[in-house]
Amino acid sequence: xxxxxxxxxxxxxxxxxxxxxxxILSVFLGKITNASxxxxxxxxxxLLYLYYVLKEGELTSSEKAWVYAALAYVLIPGDFIPRKIxxxxxxxxxxxxxxxxxxxxxxxxxxxxxxxxxxxxxKWFGYEITQEDxx
Numbered sequence: 001x002x003x004x005x006x007x008x009x010x011x012x013x014x015x016x017x018x019x020x021x022x023x024i025l026s027v028f029l030g031k032i033t034n035a036s037x038x039x040x041x042x043x044x045x046x047l048l049y050l051y052y053v054l055k056e057g058e059l060t061s062s063e064k065a066w067v068y069a070a071l072a073y074v075l076i077p078g079d080f081i082p083r084k085i086x087x088x089x090x091x092x093x094x095x096x097x098x099x100x101x102x103x104x105x106x107x108x109x110x111x112x113x114x115x116x117x118x119x120x121x122x123k124w125f126g127y128e129i130t131q132e133d134x135x
Contacts, residue, residue: 040125041121041125042095043091043094043095043098044121044124044125045117045121046095046098046099046102047071047074047098048116048117048120048121049102049105049109049113049117050067050070050071050098050101050102050105051071052109052113052116052117053067053105053108053109053113054067054068056110056112056113057105057108057109057110057113058108059105059108063104063105063108066101066104066105067101067105069101070097070098070100070101073094073097074094074097074098080093081093
């Protein structure tokens with residue numbers, strides 16, 4: 001039992017027992033969890049593409065420079081739009097930087113790299129159900 005400000009979670013649950021609120025909150029939490037996993041997978045997928053392309057791909061000097069610049073932009077704490085201050089905008093600018101470079105090197109992402117990325121994502125985030133799986 002967790003106590004915060006002398007109110008227990010069990011006491012709160014007892015007060016709202018019988019209402020539909022807990023079910024609604026459970027559904028909402030599930031949607032948030034799924035969305036955050038999806039966002040996490042999307043950004044992590046982009047980072048892994050860059051990692052594996054650097055490790056295994058044959059890149060030109062300019063492509064390597066773009067990849068290193070994108071990784072540095074995302075991974076170095078200093079940022080044009082800091083996440084700690086601007087929250088979602090700080091994440092969005094990282095996603096845009098990664099996405100821009102992914103487009104520039106897309107031809108270097110082989111099926112083998114896509115498979116490695118998918119396997120690593122499933123290892124970290126769990127198996128992702130696709131539309132094909134649902135049919």
